[in-house]
Amino acid sequence: MEEKEIIEKLENLENELRFYQQLGAGFMVGRQKKPADEEKPAGELIGLEKETESQLFQAEEWEKLIRRIRDCRFCPLFQGRTQAVPGEGNCQARLMFVGEAPGRDEDLHGRPFVGRAGQLLTKIIEAMGFKRQDVYITNVVKCRPPENRTPRPDEVKACSPYLLHQIELINPRVIVALGKVAAEFLLQTNKSMSELRGHFGQFKDIPVMPTFHPAYLVRNEGNREIKRMVWEDMKKVVKLLESS
Ligand code: SF4
Numbered sequence: 714m715e716e717k718e719i720i721e722k723l724e725n726l727e728n729e730l731r732f733y734q735q736l737g738a739g740f741m742v743g744r745q746k747k748p749a750d751e752e753k754p755a756g757e758l759i760g761l762e763k764e765t766e767s768q769l770f771q772a773e774e775w776e777k778l779i780r781r782i783r784d785c786r787f788c789p790l791f792q793g794r795t796q797a798v799p800g801e802g803n804c805q806a807r808l809m810f811v812g813e814a815p816g817r818d819e820d821l822h823g824r825p826f827v828g829r830a831g832q833l834l835t836k837i838i839e840a841m842g843f844k845r846q847d848v849y850i851t852n853v854v855k856c857r858p859p860e861n862r863t864p865r866p867d868e869v870k871a872c873s874p875y876l877l878h879q880i881e882l883i884n885p886r887v888i889v890a891l892g893k894v895a896a897e898f899l900l901q902t903n904k905s906m907s908e909l910r911g912h913f914g915q916f917k918d919i920p921v922m923p924t925f926h927p928a929y930l931v932r933n934e935g936n937r938e939i940k941r942m943v944w945e946d947m948k949k950v951v952k953l954l955e956s957s
Contacts, residue, residue: 771882775804778878782855788871790856790864796823800851800879807954808848809885810834811876812926813894814864820857825850830927834891837927837943841951849883851876853898869898880916886957887950888919892926899923911946913953922950 782799785791798815801824810826818828826834835845854864854872864872876898880888890896893906899921900914909923924946925939933939 771804774882778875778882782875785855785872785875788856788868790854790858790868790872793859794856795820797855798823798825798852798857799855799875800825800849802845802849803847804849804883806847806849806883807886808843808950809880809883809888810838810848810850810891811888811895811899812850812852812891814852814854814861815857816861816928817857825852826927829931833927833930837947840944841947849879849885851879853895864894869894873898880919885919887953888916888921889947889950890921890923892929895926896921896923910942911949913949920953922946 779799782797785797791797794815798819802809812826815825816828816830818831819825825831834850838845838848853876854868855875856872858864858868888899890899896906896909896914897903899916900909900923902909902914906923906925910925911922913920913922915921924943930936930939930943
């Protein structure tokens with residue numbers, strides 16, 4: 714075999730190995746089969762470490778959950794929706810944002826926080842030093858209420874298992890509750906937002922920071938004080954994330 718041909722084959726092999734590494738198959742590189750391997754379960758033998766198996770399990774759980782939300786008819790809100798909006802982002806995020814319910818733009822696109830309020834949320838996330846795809850964003854209720862009215866308690870109750878399952882799967886370090894519906898649900902309180910915001914509460918063992926909903930900021934665009942308060946709240950969230 715000529716030298717050029719050997720170099721080409723080696724380059725191809727290197728590219729192939731890199732590809733498998735990107736798929737998470739670290740087992741392809743530098744691992745010799747040992748006699749003890751004969752005894753091991755197949756998954757372990759080919760390098761599907763426990764972490765990978767658990768990731769596969771998580772991916773399947775997410776797929777089932779998203780499908781259930783998209784097909785859901787548990788409450789009357791399904792009648793007026795274009796599509797349900799399960800949520801989006803990093804399924805292993807340390808930071809999770811929970812809003813109220815999808816609005817018109819979200820209902821049309823099937824994605825949370827994509828209208829004006831959503832653009833503002835993206836700016837807030839970036840000002841905190843993250844990218845939108847680093848965090849997970851969802852709502853308490855997954856279908857748009859008519860005329861963007863506040864979801865009723867029976868609708869929140871019907872939809873809540875989905876959010877609970879999302880929180881369980883993500884297990885974030887901090888949750889930001891955007892607005893009263895999310896704060897009331899997560900903190901089981903009916904205190905006003907002015908009382909709640911700026912102070913960490915708890916959902917199970919997860920710290921929850923209630924703050925004003927971005928739509929409220931949009932409606933009060935010229936009010937610098939509200940912006941300042943939200944920013945103060947987010948600084949506390951960043952500080953907590955940095956310390957843990
Ligand atoms: S709002 Fe929630 S409970 Fe109601 S239909 Fe949509 S997904 Fe189902």
